[in-house]
Amino acid sequence: DTGVSQNPRHKITKRGQNVTFRCDPISEHNRLYWYRQTLGQGPEFLTYFQNEAQLEKSRLLSDRFSAERPKGSFSTLEIQRTEQGDSAMYLCASSVGNPVYGYTFGSGTRLTVV
Amino acid sequence: AQTVTQSQPEMSVQEAETVTLSCTYDTSESDYYLFWYKQPPSRQMILVIRQEAYKQQNATENRFSVNFQKAAKSFSLKISDSQLGDAAMYFCAYFGGADGLTFGKGTHLIIQP
Helix, strand or coil: CCCCEEECCEEEECCCCCEEEEEECCCCCCEEEEEEECCCCCCEEEEEEECCEEEEECCCCCCCEEEECHHHCCEEEEECCCCHHHCEEEEEEEECCCCCCCCEECCCEEEEEC | CCEEECCCCEEEEECCCCEEECCEEECCCCCCEEEEEEECCCCCCEEEEEEECCCCCCCEECCEEEEEECCCCEEEEEECCCCHHHCEEEEEEEECCCCCCEECCCEEEEEEC
């Protein structure tokens, strides 16, 4: 197991285009989290899954954002009609149950909207 | 909602010296977990140390230790014998049993050779 994998590492898109990111968690981790991190800020919670169920969504997750975790394995985060304000690092993390021992993070996907 | 505050945007320390990074948090919970994460320039977050709120003993991991003051809701990180590889962003985080971890805005640690 090589940890949490995120693809792509970098994505440049034009405003108004749709983008999709993928996260592959550690295989035995049943919880998967998405965060957004803008320059100079800490990670901000977006949403999380327990197995295939999406249990919580932040108000930061506008209706242009959608996340899925089919079959409780990998997850995708899609942003429709991207805006310049969506430019950020999108981080994925996973844990076994409640993260009382913290998360294992992926390396993130850097999105730049031009 | 829980909040985590890191009041030091940037700290600088000489190599081999000791530095303390501050963190305060706000919660109404009595049982929770606190973490310090390190984010090197490569951007992957790495867990440095964790503390369980119901344990009075401060956590220690090699050169890293915490000063946990539950009543004051303070959770500082002490790095002893600072090394060049310690240079990174450091984030304090809180987990109270619901949803996910809440992070502070981070402290940029610079190690002067």
